[in-house]
Amino acid sequence: xxxxxxxxxxxxxxxxxxxxxxxxxxxxxxxxxxxxxxxxxxxxxxxxxxxxxxxxxxxxxxxxxxxxxxxxxxxxxxxxxxxxxxxxxxxxxxxxxxxxxxxxxxxxxxxxxxxxxxxxxxxxxxxxxxxxxxxxxxxxxxxxxxxxxxxxxxxxxxxxxxxxxxxxxxxxxxxxxxxxxxxxxxxxxxxxxxxxxxxxxxxxxxxxxxxxxxxxxxxxxxxxxxxxxxxxxxxxxxxxxxxxxxxxxxxxxxxxxxxxxxxxxxxxxxxxx
Numbered sequence: 001x002x003x004x005x006x007x008x009x010x011x012x013x014x015x016x017x018x019x020x021x022x023x024x025x026x027x028x029x030x031x032x033x034x035x036x037x038x039x040x041x042x043x044x045x046x047x048x049x050x051x052x053x054x055x056x057x058x059x060x061x062x063x064x065x066x067x068x069x070x071x072x073x074x075x076x077x078x079x080x081x082x083x084x085x086x087x088x089x090x091x092x093x094x095x096x097x098x099x100x101x102x103x104x105x106x107x108x109x110x111x112x113x114x115x116x117x118x119x120x121x122x123x124x125x126x127x128x129x130x131x132x133x134x135x136x137x138x139x140x141x142x143x144x145x146x147x148x149x150x151x152x153x154x155x156x157x158x159x160x161x162x163x164x165x166x167x168x169x170x171x172x173x174x175x176x177x178x179x180x181x182x183x184x185x186x187x188x189x190x191x192x193x194x195x196x197x198x199x200x201x202x203x204x205x206x207x208x209x210x211x212x213x214x215x216x217x218x219x220x221x222x223x224x225x226x227x228x229x230x231x232x233x234x235x236x237x238x239x240x241x242x243x244x245x246x247x248x249x250x251x252x253x254x255x256x257x258x259x260x261x262x263x264x265x266x267x268x269x270x271x272x273x
Contacts, residue, residue, distance in 0.1 A: 004042045008055050029055055030053065032045045034051065056094065061193065063193070065094055066189055067186075069249075081183050082185065111173070113171075114167075117171070127202055129204075145181040157216070158234065159258075162201055164186075189258055204219060212269075213269050238263065245259050
């Protein structure tokens with residue numbers, strides 16, 4: 001495991017120094033890093049960064065532990081995610097580090113998110129159906145990719161992520177120019193820090209709140225996903241998800257709330273946990 005010679009207070013300073021040179025967007029503080037193999041240390045990288053670091057956020061406590069837990073759960077369920085981990089900064093605080101999937105060695109792999117693809121002016125204005133429809137039109141493997149997209153929509157609901165907007169779904173251009181759905185990223189239980197947040201950032205069946213099984217079935221039918229495979233990935237996985245939360249670095253109170261959220265979402269989806 002590489003070390004990192006930065007403290008929480010130093011990260012905004014380094015990020016400011018690199019402003020204008022980074023292509024990472026978003027409201028959470030982020031820092032581009034590369035691995036110094038000689039020192040086995042992750043160091044700030046104004047250009048050619050291979051990793052993204054997300055530190056603690058004052059107004060949203062334990063966000064790194066939250067995201068790492070959610071991404072671990074996604075990986076365990078078979079949702080494709082980039083390599084990631086928690087690292088400890090020099091001041092003892094935890095930070096989330098994820099490998100960039102738009103880099104292969106020193107080469108940049110072309111990515112586009114659906115905010116760009118659909119020409120949106122507001123990343124929250126629109127529907128999940130829009131993403132599914134466009135993905136079906138442009139993917140080299142449309143049947144598979146819309147199923148993977150649907151599973152991410154279900155997973156975001158299960159974990160209480162109400163912030164899955166247009167910029168959180170992307171496509172990757174393969175070496176031969178074909179288009180595929182990118183790995184999942186930015187998955188957090190936003191409900192832990194924003195208890196009154198809506199169920200979904202984008203509308204589903206015309207709704208952002210009070211979502212239930214019928215709304216997800218509507219999306220699956222719209223995308224022509226066979227009934228037998230819609231929720232297969234999540235059936236009888238409630239105990240495994242609960243165990244991931246219990247062994248996470250989240251404080252006990254956060255763990256309890258997170259488990260309550262997941263089990264209540266299983267009930268609303270009418271899936272056997």
